[in-house]
Amino acid sequence: MQEKNNLLKTPVRYFKGVGPKRGELLSKLGLQTAEDILYYLPARYEDRSNFTAVRDLKIGEHQTIQGEIITLTSRLTKARHRVFQMAINDRTGIIHAAWFNQPYLKDYFKKGDKIVLYGKVELYDKLQMIQPEYEIFKVGEVDSLNMGRIVPVYPLTGGITQRYLRTLTDAAISKCQGALDETLPTYLKAREKLVDIKFAIKNIHFPVSFPNLEKAYRRIVFEEFFTLQLALAIKKRGLKAEEGLNHKIEAGFAASFKAALTFELTEGQKKAISDIERDMSSSRPMNRLLEGDVGSGKTVVAAYALALTVQNGFQGVIMAPTEVLARQHFIVLSELLMPLGINVELLIGGIDEKRRLVIYGDIKSGKINIVVGTHAIIQESVEFKKLGLAVVDEQHKFGVTQRAILKQKGYNPHILVMTATPIPRTLALTVYGDLDVSVIKEMPKGRKPIVTYWVEEEKRKEIYDFIKEELEKGRQAYVVCPLIERREMKDDGRGMMEDGRQDAVGTFKKFKDEIFSNYTVGLLHGRMNSQKKDKVMKDFKKGKIDVLVSTVVIEVGIDVPNASVMLVENADRFGLAQLHQLRGRIGRGEHESYCILLADPKTEEAERRLKAVEGTLDGFQIAEADLDIRGPGEFFGTRQHGLPEIRFGNILKDFDIMEIARKEAFELVAKDPGLDEEHHRALKKRLVSRFKGKLELIRVG
Ligand code: ADP
Numbered sequence: 006m007q008e009k010n011n012l013l014k015t016p017v018r019y020f021k022g023v024g025p026k027r028g029e030l031l032s033k034l035g036l037q038t039a040e041d042i043l044y045y046l047p048a049r050y051e052d053r054s055n056f057t058a059v060r061d062l063k064i065g066e067h068q069t070i071q072g073e074i075i076t077l078t079s080r081l082t083k084a085r086h087r088v089f090q091m092a093i094n095d096r097t098g099i100i101h102a103a104w105f106n107q108p109y110l111k112d113y114f115k116k117g118d119k120i121v122l123y124g125k126v127e128l129y130d131k132l133q134m135i136q137p138e139y140e141i142f143k144v145g146e147v148d149s150l151n152m153g154r155i156v157p158v159y160p161l162t163g164g165i166t167q168r169y170l171r172t173l174t175d176a177a178i179s180k181c182q183g184a185l186d187e188t189l190p191t192y193l194k195a196r197e198k199l200v201d202i203k204f205a206i207k208n209i210h211f212p213v214s215f216p217n218l219e220k221a222y223r224r225i226v227f228e229e230f231f232t233l234q235l236a237l238a239i240k241k242r243g244l245k246a247e248e249g250l251n252h253k254i255e256a257g258f259a260a261s262f263k264a265a266l267t268f269e270l271t272e273g274q275k276k277a278i279s280d281i282e283r284d285m286s287s288s289r290p291m292n293r294l295l296e297g298d299v300g301s302g303k304t305v306v307a308a309y310a311l312a313l314t315v316q317n318g319f320q321g322v323i324m325a326p327t328e329v330l331a332r333q334h335f336i337v338l339s340e341l342l343m344p345l346g347i348n349v350e351l352l353i354g355g356i357d358e359k360r361r362l363v364i365y366g367d368i369k370s371g372k373i374n375i376v377v378g379t380h381a382i383i384q385e386s387v388e389f390k391k392l393g394l395a396v397v398d399e400q401h402k403f404g405v406t407q408r409a410i411l412k413q414k415g416y417n418p419h420i421l422v423m424t425a426t427p428i429p430r431t432l433a434l435t436v437y438g439d440l441d442v443s444v445i446k447e448m449p450k451g452r453k454p455i456v457t458y459w460v461e462e463e464k465r466k467e468i469y470d471f472i473k474e475e476l477e478k479g480r481q482a483y484v485v486c487p488l489i490e491r492r493e494m495k496d497d498g499r500g501m502m503e504d505g506r507q508d509a510v511g512t513f514k515k516f517k518d519e520i521f522s523n524y525t526v527g528l529l530h531g532r533m534n535s536q537k538k539d540k541v542m543k544d545f546k547k548g549k550i551d552v553l554v555s556t557v558v559i560e561v562g563i564d565v566p567n568a569s570v571m572l573v574e575n576a577d578r579f580g581l582a583q584l585h586q587l588r589g590r591i592g593r594g595e596h597e598s599y600c601i602l603l604a605d606p607k608t609e610e611a612e613r614r615l616k617a618v619e620g621t622l623d624g625f626q627i628a629e630a631d632l633d634i635r636g637p638g639e640f641f642g643t644r645q646h647g648l649p650e651i652r653f654g655n656i657l658k659d660f661d662i663m664e665i666a667r668k669e670a671f672e673l674v675a676k677d678p679g680l681d682e683e684h685h686r687a688l689k690k691r692l693v694s695r696f697k698g699k700l701e702l703i704r705v706g
């Protein structure tokens with residue numbers, strides 16, 4: 006065992022052809038040991054197993070040919086580059102090949118050699134391949150790494166070539182393949198039709214066929230997902246093993262809560278409420294994530310859960326990320342809960358010391374039933390008499406920290422985390438696999454859908470006219486800019502940054518003095534002090550301002566039903582999720598609303614973003630698109646969200662594998678929670694080594 010592992014840990018520099026310089030380059034790719042090489046997977050593959058006759062070559066495509074070298078030349082260009090050229094004949098036609106600044110090639114080839122070339126076919130005055138990959142075809146040499154087969158193409162940086170890495174990988178496989186440990190138990194491999202790890206590693210690099218490659222990939226990705234899901238299963242099990250609070254649900258209670266509402270709950274809200282009732286009345290602590298787009302009505306669901314805990318003689322707390330949001334919750338919850346005889350209190354920064362101490366005392370004595378505040382304050386200083394439920398609003402770390410802190414203080418309440426970041430199911434299963442999830446999909450009745458257009462700069466004038474029409478009808482408009490104020494005065498005369506970005510301050514001036522001079526224009530951005538900001542917001546809300554020019558500060562916490570238009574300047578500079586959040590500011594009243602994305606996108610990615618926002622109002626579809634465009638790491642702003650590192654699989658494309666891995670992992674943990682059975686030993690070892698030291702990353706433990 007010891008020896009086997011040592012073989013996998015063989016440093017790369019012990020391999021032939023690896024000196025100090027190459028060793029350095031390899032370590033930049035993260036390749037230090039044989040094992041690193043074995044698990045350095047190709048980014049893609051090229052099918053070079055079939056040769057194309059020169060006669061049949063297609064211009065513009067990558068193809069493989071074989072033939073005989075009929076001429077060789079080497080010359081200097083005017084710019085003094087050395088060009089090495091050859092002509093190859095395969096009896097159906099002649100093709101030329103050229104390489105630049107590789108003088109040694111001259112000695113490598115000779116006339117009459119049988120050769121294989123792989124490259125893009127181009128037509129200048131003749132058929133050509135520029136800098137193709139090459140291989141001399143020696144008679145009897147069957148097992149070439151680079152030609153006549155499905156060839157791996159690795160993600161590389163400068164200094165290391167594909168050919169070099171292929172050779173190295175081949176050497177690592179022959180030397181160390183035998184040392185690879187099988188971690189998956191035999192019964193599991195049989196049930197899920199998974200190939201052995203040795204077969205998988207060999208075929209992920211040098212597949213004999215595409216079906217073999219498929220099997221290899223599936224096996225490797227399965228193992229990766231499976232280990233992750235095992236960790237989640239263990240975590241979740243640990244949580245479930247804890248003592249719950251066993252809330253009782255009285256029949257009349259829900260009815261009287263609902264009767265007090267001025268609206269009918271949506272199906273999603275009803276379902277979420279029944280999920281929560283089930284959790285809170287079970288003998289285990291609730292650990293639930295409530296997802297729903299902005300405006301889908303999560304607050305009322307939280308209010309119900311809070312009321313339920315109070316009804317059972319406990320206290321509840323709701324934590325918001327900002328004071329503005331805490332205040333909003335306080336107002337809404339007071340309205341909903343005070344009539345039920347529930348005592349709600351707000352705890353935020355500005356409260357004076359004397360009052361604060363009184364509040365602390367009342368929380369400790371149990372006189373206050375529900376505390377509303379920011380994360381920070383509640384985590385720091387509050388002592389409860391009997392905490393039954395903690396609601397965490399709009400946080401990405403999703404209750405991890407809160408649970409830990411509350412636990413340290415000796416509480417183990419039910420936890421409900423709410424988020425408007427629609428997390429695609431794929432991600433939910435991956436990252437938050439230890440949480441139960443309720444989703445509110447539909448919006449409350451009566452909302453008018455927002456009409457979204459993406460338009461280009463040339464339509465600016467028409468857009469202004471359109472906004473004026475809306476203003477004439479008595480509506481208000483938001484104008485969002487990506488920048489507060491340009492620092493350099495060098496602009497192109499149209500008030501733009503050199504890079505074309507609009508700034509809020511400049512736009513404000515232009516709108517006030519020229520474009521919308523008949524209306525009242527306001528300005529709002531993050532560098533204004535909060536008094537000024539408050540005043541502007543109040544004026545906008547009261548209708549004293551017609552057009553509000555701002556930066557993304559309006560993203561959260563603003564509700565002006567009369568605002569029916571939003572113009573987003575340089576919309577290509579905003580992220581998908583951000584555009585969707587911004588758009589959520591309009592469409593809040595009875596008026597038809599319009600979101601206009603003004604942009605001449607420079608990249609295909611930006612264009613895809615704009616089309617996605619234009620194409621749907623569904624936050625989940627937007628999130629899926631975002632995930633697809635940016636990848637999971639970026640999607641969540643990487644690490645801070647606890648996204649575990651996934652190296653091999655693609656959680657979007659390989660979602661079916663994730664689901665199977667999850668099912669198997671949860672079953673295994675149910676049967677053998679400690680992974681103590683003999684055939685689970687290797688798995689346990691792998692699990693410990695993968696998640697050691699970063700347990701909070703996957704939130705194990
Ligand atoms: P979010 O999910 O973004 O937190 P809120 O809870 O703030 O959404 O709800 C947005 C608005 O919708 C609130 O004014 C709320 O009173 C209202 N609302 C919630 N549920 C319903 C419903 N079922 N029918 C009509 N209006 C609702």
Ligand code: MG
Pocket residue numbers: 303304
């Ligand atoms: Mg909310």
